[in-house]
Amino acid sequence: xxxxxxxxxRDSRLDPEIKIIPLSQDGKNKPPSYxxxxxxxxxxxxxxxxNEDYVIQKKExxxxxxxxxxxxxxPLSDLWIxxxxxxxxxxxxxxxxxxxxxxxxxxxxxxxxxxxxxxxxVTLKLGIYWWTPSGYGLFFTSAIHRNEExxxxxxxxxxxxWHRDVPIVIQPLVKEVRIAKYSIVATAILVPAEDLELSxxxxxxxxxxxxxxxxxxxxxxxxxxxKLTLPKKRSEK
Numbered sequence: 628x629x630x631x632x633x634x635x636x637r638d639s640r641l642d643p644e645i646k647i648i649p650l651s652q653d654g655k656n657k658p659p660s661y662x663x664x665x666x667x668x669x670x671x672x673x674x675x676x677x678n679e680d681y682v683i684q685k686k687e688x689x690x691x692x693x694x695x696x697x698x699x700x701x702p703l704s705d706l707w708i709x710x711x712x713x714x715x716x717x718x719x720x721x722x723x724x725x726x727x728x729x730x731x732x733x734x735x736x737x738x739x740x741x742x743x744x745x746x747x748x749v750t751l752k753l754g755i756y757w758w759t760p761s762g763y764g765l766f767f768t769s770a771i772h773r774n775e776e777x778x779x780x781x782x783x784x785x786x787x788x789w790h791r792d793v794p795i796v797i798q799p800l801v802k803e804v805r806i807a808k809y810s811i812v813a814t815a816i817l818v819p820a821e822d823l824e825l826s827x828x829x830x831x832x833x834x835x836x837x838x839x840x841x842x843x844x845x846x847x848x849x850x851x852x853x854k855l856t857l858p859k860k861r862s863e864k
Contacts (some may be wrong), residue, residue: 630765630817631737631758635731636678640809643673643755650825650857659772663853668771673815675770675795678753681735681806683777685799692735693750694835702730706754706792731791748780748798751812755785759795764820767793776801779813785820799845 634642648669651660661666680699694701708718710727710758718724737853738744742750753772756767765786769779795803795813806812828834846849 628760628763628817631725631825632752632762633756635706636754637758638678641674641676641754642669643815645670645672646674650853660836661858662855665772667856671816672771673765674811675753675767675813675815676809677751677806677812678808679734679806680822681751682747683797683799683806685802685804688746690743690749690799694735703733705733706752720813729781734834735797738794738796742796748796750794750796751791753795753812754792756790756849757784757815758790759786759817762820763787763817764816765793766818767795767813767815770814773811777804777806783818783820787820 632643644667648659648666650663650666654661659669680696681694682700683690683692692808707728707730710723710729716723716729719730723729726787731760733753734752735749736752738750742748744864759765763786764783766781767779768781769777777799782793782796784793786793792807797806797812841851848854
């Protein structure tokens, strides 16, 4: 399934990526390479990179954040694009009107007065704009197998309808967080944008039979899940 994006950072090294972890075929290498669910998590996750060197400091009654360039503190990192010829946009200020350029985002920043007041988190704008198939959105969360010093506040965006730079909300877990440019800062997962219905099936005899069957299969063949989900890879050996 194709997911399209526009990277307006003018730096292809900041393109989102899918980085698949190779699955170990022996018992010597342990997670992540030996654990199939761990490996498959990377197969279906889009890795999003930091577009600046960010520093986030969590204090008792505030959060301070900035970008660094060449070791110098940059209070805000601004993303601008030139207005394409023949196109129009509602100007935000005289600078946009006269210079024919559009201000897209500022990072790091606070998305709301609540966020600033409660020193809960800070928002990063990473300069990536998304298009997903109709009926699908992107669920943003912490990067898989990473993010020990901070978490990404989870959120779902209907990226089939809305294509702006998605705010990545960072909640620091330690006093100082340093996020290196080009490092993986968050994960996006494609999900169907439909209402869900949960149905208890404990009285379904067919499903209970299947459950008991899989219990027995797991006891007889510890790697049965790999054989069920990776039949082609197994047959090629």
